Amino acid sequence: MSSAAFNRVAPYYDALMGNVPYSMWADYMEEIFEHMRATPRRILDLATGTGTVALLLAQRGYRVTGVDISEAMLEQAREKAATMGLEVQFIRRDAAELDLPEGSFDAVVSLYDSLNYILELERLQRAFEGVAHALAPGGLFVFDLNTICSFEQELFTQQNLSPGRPVRYVWRSRYDRATRIACVDMEFWTDDGNHFEETHYQRGHSVEEVTEILEQAGFIVEALCEAYTLLPPGPRSERIFYVARVPGIASQASAVQEGG
Numbered sequence: 001m002s003s004a005a006f007n008r009v010a011p012y013y014d015a016l017m018g019n020v021p022y023s024m025w026a027d028y029m030e031e032i033f034e035h036m037r038a039t040p041r042r043i044l045d046l047a048t049g050t051g052t053v054a055l056l057l058a059q060r061g062y063r064v065t066g067v068d069i070s071e072a073m074l075e076q077a078r079e080k081a082a083t084m085g086l087e088v089q090f091i092r093r094d095a096a097e098l099d100l101p102e103g104s105f106d107a108v109v110s111l112y113d114s115l116n117y118i119l120e121l122e123r124l125q126r127a128f129e130g131v132a133h134a135l136a137p138g139g140l141f142v143f144d145l146n147t148i149c150s151f152e153q154e155l156f157t158q159q160n161l162s163p164g165r166p167v168r169y170v171w172r173s174r175y176d177r178a179t180r181i182a183c184v185d186m187e188f189w190t191d192d193g194n195h196f197e198e199t200h201y202q203r204g205h206s207v208e209e210v211t212e213i214l215e216q217a218g219f220i221v222e223a224l225c226e227a228y229t230l231l232p233p234g235p236r237s238e239r240i241f242y243v244a245r246v247p248g249i250a251s252q253a254s255a256v257q258e259g260g
Contacts, residue, residue: 005117006049008196009188010072013050015166016188020112026056028228029109029142032243035230036222038140040106046131046143047095047114051077051088058086065105066090067098096123098130105134110143113239116202119181121209128217137248141219142241144227148204150238151175156184156202166191180204207233210242219244 009016033040041063045054048066050073058064058081066088068074077090093099095110096118108131118124131141146155156173168189175182184200211221224232227239 005198005200006070007072008198009186010050010070010076012167012188012190012194013073013076014052016169017052018166022052022056024228025053025111026060029053029057030060031230032142032225032241033107033140036140036243036245038107038138040140042105042107042136044100044105044108044131044134046098046108046110046127047112047117048077048090049073049112049114051080051090053109053111054088054090055080055084055086058088059084064088067093067095067100069094096126096130098127098134100130100134102133103136103139105139106136107140107142108135109141113144113146113202115143116146116205117200119201119203121205121213124205124210125213125217128214128219132218132246135246137246139246140222141244141246144239144241145205145210146202146239147233147237148180148206149236151180151182151202151204152177153238155238156182161189175204207240214242214244219246 043057043062043064045064045066048054048068051066054064054066066077069092071092074090074092081088115124115127118127135141152175154173154175156171159170161168170187171184173182173184180203182202186198186200189195214221221244223243225241225243226233226237227241233240
């Protein structure tokens with residue numbers, strides 16, 4: 001995954017994602033924690049972007065660290081944290097080269113198909129291994145992926161050119177069924193007169209591939225969920241949440257939230 005994919009859009013990313021229900025995402029993470037009987041205190045937000053979910057979780061009393069490959073996105077996250085008066089550490093890392101202290105988190109979350117940007121299964125397994133190393137015994141890993149079905153439907157081909165929007169865009173997706181890689185050409189126009197283009201690449205990983213390399217990385221796969229539910233996914237699911245756990249029992253010290 002290249003950090004350049006989010007450099008130009010970083011200052012406009014929050015305006016572009018203005019309709020995304022981030023609070024609902026944070027609610028959903030807590031619903032999964034409760035369902036899995038997990039009470040994490042220290043959370044890593046992997047591929048945090050501009051840090052919106054990390055900051056929402058910090059507001060809810062978790063000790064949060066955000067990691068992203070794009071320094072431009074992290075600059076936005078740090079500015080937001082300072083404005084909100086929240087102590088969230090944001091550090092630059094490639095998801096496939098985490099190299100974080102062993103057992104330093106009780107849960108790792110990665111949202112909004114961020115891990116689809118890892119195009120090679122070997123690098124995806126390295127990411128999983130890095131997450132497993134960073135999790136304390138019994139720690140939980142929750143992440144979502146766009147499905148192959150979603151790419152086949154060309155869901156990335158979309159546009160919004162409505163007047164008055166701070167960011168207007170046209171996205172054109174091309175999906176290669178042989179490689180399972182989607183190439184998305186993105187064109188943006190902003191209300192401050194900027195016009196720029198970015199190209200993003202994502203891969204459709206099969207459920208079988210993902211569960212196999214999770215297990216090879218040392219995880220126990222606890223559940224696969226249809227997006228934003230606790231129901232199992234179906235053959236036409238567009239987004240699947242994976243819930244995995246490293247073996248062991250969480251310590252009482254790490255399992256209690258601040259103030260709990």
